[in-house]
Amino acid sequence: MEQELRELGIFVPGKKRDTESDDGSSTLRNQYAIGQEERSRNAIYLHRWFAELEDDPALTDFAPRLDDHLRYRLIERFGGDTADLAGVSIYYKDDRLYAHSTVRFHFTTYDIRRDQDTVNPGTDKRYIFVSLGSGSFGACAYAQVLGIFHVQVEGDALPSGVESECFDFLWVRWFKHLESTEPTSTPSCRLDALQFIPGNSADAFGFVDPSHVIRGAHIIPAYQDGRTTELLAPSIARDKDGDFNYYYVNRFVDRDMFVRNIGVGVGHVPGTHLTSIPNYDLDMEDILDDPECPSEAPETGNRDAESLDASEDDGLEPEDAEDGDDDDGIQDFEDIQDDYADL
Numbered sequence: 501m502e503q504e505l506r507e508l509g510i511f512v513p514g515k516k517r518d519t520e521s522d523d524g525s526s527t528l529r530n531q532y533a534i535g536q537e538e539r540s541r542n543a544i545y546l547h548r549w550f551a552e553l554e555d556d557p558a559l560t561d562f563a564p565r566l567d568d569h570l571r572y573r574l575i576e577r578f579g580g581d582t583a584d585l586a587g588v589s590i591y592y593k594d595d596r597l598y599a600h601s602t603v604r605f606h607f608t609t610y611d612i613r614r615d616q617d618t619v620n621p622g623t624d625k626r627y628i629f630v631s632l633g634s635g636s637f638g639a640c641a642y643a644q645v646l647g648i649f650h651v652q653v654e655g656d657a658l659p660s661g662v663e664s665e666c667f668d669f670l671w672v673r674w675f676k677h678l679e680s681t682e683p684t685s686t687p688s689c690r691l692d693a694l695q696f697i698p699g700n701s702a703d704a705f706g707f708v709d710p711s712h713v714i715r716g717a718h719i720i721p722a723y724q725d726g727r728t729t730e731l732l733a734p735s736i737a738r739d740k741d742g743d744f745n746y747y748y749v750n751r752f753v754d755r756d757m758f759v760r761n762i763g764v765g766v767g768h769v770p771g772t773h774l775t776s777i778p779n780y781d782l783d784m785e786d787i788l789d790d791p792e793c794p795s796e797a798p799e800t801g802n803r804d805a806e807s808l809d810a811s812e813d814d815g816l817e818p819e820d821a822e823d824g825d826d827d828d829g830i831q832d833f834e835d836i837q838d839d840y841a842d843l
Contacts, residue, residue, distance in 0.1 A: 558737035569707040591655035610759040617716030627717040643672035692749040699732035718753040722746040
């Protein structure tokens with residue numbers, strides 16, 4: 501019975517879930533953890549979902565964008581060229597996705613320790629810090645996670661002999677950096693300011709391979725600037741009251757996040773976020789002007805002169821006086837040894 505349940509993709513409690521294929525090709529999945537449950541309660545039937553939300557702007561081009569994303573993932577996993585899959589249809593097993601409530605990202609901290617962030621689209625812990633490598637967003641970008649899914653892909657897009665292949669992915673809404681804070685706001689001692697990309701833009705929504713997520717992010721709404729409904733019409737991807745006009749990136753949420761924001765975190769190419777590391781050198785003039793800082797060094801000349809005069813009174817040179825003290829110490833130690841020998 502247990503084996504039958506596993507073959508159906510149902511996780512059996514008490515058994516460690518295998519997250520790596522026999523040939524080791526999916527070892528990147530160790531960077532994150534997403535459930536693999538496939539039941540009717542977490543299944544999303546695409547045609548029914550699109551029919552229920554046909555007027556939702558967030559679902560515009562959802563299917564073709566997901567197809568393009570999965571084509572890229574297929575090439576990344578099995579090799580090949582983009583031209584090989586151009587025009588090849590992507591089929592989803594049973595025409596459905598499987599949704600999950602959380603994803604855990606595993607990462608190595610700046611002090612070489614293991615840690616993890618949990619992201620849940622249904623809470624305020626729904627923001628991620630993504631490595632893009634290159635592109636219009638730069639090397640790294642921020643996004644809000646709208647959904648956590650996995651899908652079983654089948655059809656002609658797969659290599660011969662492979663019936664189906666599982667892919668995990670995140671559906672996200674992208675932020676953009678405000679021009680006034682690019683490329684960095686660290687030298688001016690201000691937090692990076694973000695804003696959602698307008699919903700009518702082709703870059704507003706997208707899909708992310710979870711293995712490209714560096715870790716969760718702490719995004720703070722700019723409450724003083726209020727909300728707006730102009731960036732996105734009513735949608736499941738937006739709060740009922742609208743989006744905040746601006747958001748701030750809290751790079752000081754912990755020490756590891758600060759190190760990553762200056763581009764020297766574990767697994768980063770140096771300088772991926774900042775064009776230059778801010779100069780924190782101290783100004784010595786400011787230090788000397790500090791009333792708590794002594795303006796002059798302690799005077800030690802008089803003390804040295806007195807000790808020199810005392811040595812002259814003894815008829816010894818300074819070095820002879822020090823040698824005499826050492827000889828007395830050695831003689832005392834020899835006397836103690838003799839006393840112990842007599843015992």
